[in-house]
Amino acid sequence: MSQSCALHSVYQHHLVQAPNATMLIQDDQHISYVQFDQLVQNTETWLRQQGVKRGDHVAVWLINRVEWLAIFFALARLGATLVAVNTKYRSHEVHYILANSQAQYLILQLNFRKIDFAEVIKGVDASSLTQLKTIMMVDADDNTPTTLLNRPVVRFLPTLAHAAPLTVSDDNAPIEGTAPGSFKNTQSGAVATATEEKTSLKVNSLILEDLPVIFFTTSGTTKGPKLVVHTQKTLSEHVRHIATGYQFGAPGDALLTALPLCGVYGLDSALAAIAARMPVVLMDFFDVASASQLIKQYNITHIFGSDEMLRRFAEQNPEPIAFTSLKLFGFAAFSARFVELAQELIPRGFPMRGLYGSSEVHSLFSAQRNDLPLEERVLGGGTPAAGALASVRVRDPDTQELCATGLSGEIEIKSPTLFKGYFNNPEATSQAFTQDGYFKTGDLGYLRGDGSFVYQSRIGDTMRLGGFLVDPTEIEDVLAAQPDIESAQVVGVEINGQPRAVAFAIAKNKQCPPDVTATLKGVAKTLAAFKIPAHLWFVEEFPTTASANGQKFQRVKLRELALEKLQEHSAAPSISKK
Numbered sequence: 001m002s003q004s005c006a007l008h009s010v011y012q013h014h015l016v017q018a019p020n021a022t023m024l025i026q027d028d029q030h031i032s033y034v035q036f037d038q039l040v041q042n043t044e045t046w047l048r049q050q051g052v053k054r055g056d057h058v059a060v061w062l063i064n065r066v067e068w069l070a071i072f073f074a075l076a077r078l079g080a081t082l083v084a085v086n087t088k089y090r091s092h093e094v095h096y097i098l099a100n101s102q103a104q105y106l107i108l109q110l111n112f113r114k115i116d117f118a119e120v121i122k123g124v125d126a127s128s129l130t131q132l133k134t135i136m137m138v139d140a141d142d143n144t145p146t147t148l149l150n151r152p153v154v155r156f157l158p159t160l161a162h163a164a165p166l167t168v169s170d171d172n173a174p175i176e177g178t179a180p181g182s183f184k185n186t187q188s189g190a191v192a193t194a195t196e197e198k199t200s201l202k203v204n205s206l207i208l209e210d211l212p213v214i215f216f217t218t219s220g221t222t223k224g225p226k227l228v229v230h231t232q233k234t235l236s237e238h239v240r241h242i243a244t245g246y247q248f249g250a251p252g253d254a255l256l257t258a259l260p261l262c263g264v265y266g267l268d269s270a271l272a273a274i275a276a277r278m279p280v281v282l283m284d285f286f287d288v289a290s291a292s293q294l295i296k297q298y299n300i301t302h303i304f305g306s307d308e309m310l311r312r313f314a315e316q317n318p319e320p321i322a323f324t325s326l327k328l329f330g331f332a333a334f335s336a337r338f339v340e341l342a343q344e345l346i347p348r349g350f351p352m353r354g355l356y357g358s359s360e361v362h363s364l365f366s367a368q369r370n371d372l373p374l375e376e377r378v379l380g381g382g383t384p385a386a387g388a389l390a391s392v393r394v395r396d397p398d399t400q401e402l403c404a405t406g407l408s409g410e411i412e413i414k415s416p417t418l419f420k421g422y423f424n425n426p427e428a429t430s431q432a433f434t435q436d437g438y439f440k441t442g443d444l445g446y447l448r449g450d451g452s453f454v455y456q457s458r459i460g461d462t463m464r465l466g467g468f469l470v471d472p473t474e475i476e477d478v479l480a481a482q483p484d485i486e487s488a489q490v491v492g493v494e495i496n497g498q499p500r501a502v503a504f505a506i507a508k509n510k511q512c513p514p515d516v517t518a519t520l521k522g523v524a525k526t527l528a529a530f531k532i533p534a535h536l537w538f539v540e541e542f543p544t545t546a547s548a549n550g551q552k553f554q555r556v557k558l559r560e561l562a563l564e565k566l567q568e569h570s571a572a573p574s575i576s577k578k
Helices: 009-017 033-049 066-078 091-101 117-122 205-209 232-245 264-275 288-297 307-316 338-348 426-432 472-480 516-524 555-568
Strands: 022-026 029-032 057-061 081-084 105-108 134-137 151-155 166-168 183-185 212-217 227-231 255-257 280-282 302-306 328-332 352-358 362-367 380-384 391-395 409-414 439-447 453-458 463-465 468-470 485-495 498-507 535-538 544-547 550-553
Touching (some): 009 033, 033 066, 057 066, 057 091, 091 117, 091 227, 212 232, 227 232, 264 280, 264 302, 302 307, 307 328, 307 338, 391 439, 426 439, 453 472, 463 485, 472 485, 516 535
Parallel strands (some): 022 280, 057 081, 057 105, 134 151, 255 302, 302 328, 328 352, 498 535
Antiparallel strands (some): 022 029, 352 362, 380 453, 409 439, 439 453, 485 498
């Protein structure tokens, strides 16, 4: 192992070679590598003075901002772990993450646009957070409370406004005086507690690189999310794979970070751009109008997101070629009919390519080749960024035999940058891997002849119908293509001892949904008989769960709703409408 696997190595080379080059852009302010590194050092020193040490878990609940990244690199230098908290989480979810991560510190801000952090905090049960010591408040002011969750609140002081190092000051005490040391800006050039232990960059890099650096969360659609552990080595190596595998860093390249840094998708893409010396334009909160303006202002070449984001772009950018600078719009599909979306948008200047990733294998694990036909180019999956270092295979979930090319089964992945396990959950960790070290993704897909792969759906969402394994999105696409249907979701249930598909749909005219019988007759023109839903119900909306990458449909809740409806209407005809 070499020192290059510690997290700080992601930008250290550029700090030496091009210290004044633009690393980040926030609110039209350009932050160079040397400015960012100074902020990281100041943050590290300040955190150390608050008692943060190697092995500690620090929850960070912030929007996208330079301080988020500075805190992350500072914690890595200390050998501490950042617990990424989704800004969309509500009280129950925040409590779950704080309690199960055993976080000793929480860094947050209270107010931001549509997110009322203070209101969410009120619903968190402070008494059960036995490990939590201190709250660190970004953007604190005179109205900031002195305590939250029955813990002292300390002003988080390291910001970009500090042009010089920080120093200890007795006249700038924390809001609650129980925490050690605090800091203010000074022109003296003296760093706080200079006689203290040496900078954590001098900690043995072999120790640093194998320490947990971040806990990501799984989506947790049916129960509490698991905490996915990545080390400095697995993260830093993966973002370099992205940078080289997808040829980041050509002259003029720039990334727009439209996804939250608290999620693997937003963070991995940002760090990969930094590793490639691409300027990263930070968006604190995604909206189409702001994103469109930033793409044009900074000639953005790379952006990553979801098909939902693309639809919103398309609605507000009707011109034939909206963004001439774009080279890559990598996306993950969370809803049906994304191929039709690509057929509309690619000719209009949206260079869409399908991706694959997860908290466990990292985002942007793979991407589809740009030379594939459009219909293949936008499918999930692709070729791993790590190339030959990563291996993908597919296993039949029933026979447990490895699948031949083109046959669907569970995707299994082996890579040097796989997660190290689920925090404090050895049973789940053990169950997640095969004996020979492959991660069992729980995703359905198949291999292509060229060695790439295609993601189809979650294994738990697939249905065994008529003796065949059926991807629900196939039926959803056909339903959504009906003239009066906006979107559809399909789940499998047992009816009269037989597995059957049932569907939920949102009508384009919610006040007057189409006739169910006529709709299913239209579907029957395209689908085999065993795939036609036994029931179709129209609803106002689908149940979703918030993830850092977008809203994900909760098929488990739809399945429960379907069983309730079947029980309520057991005497109804096999095709019903309600």
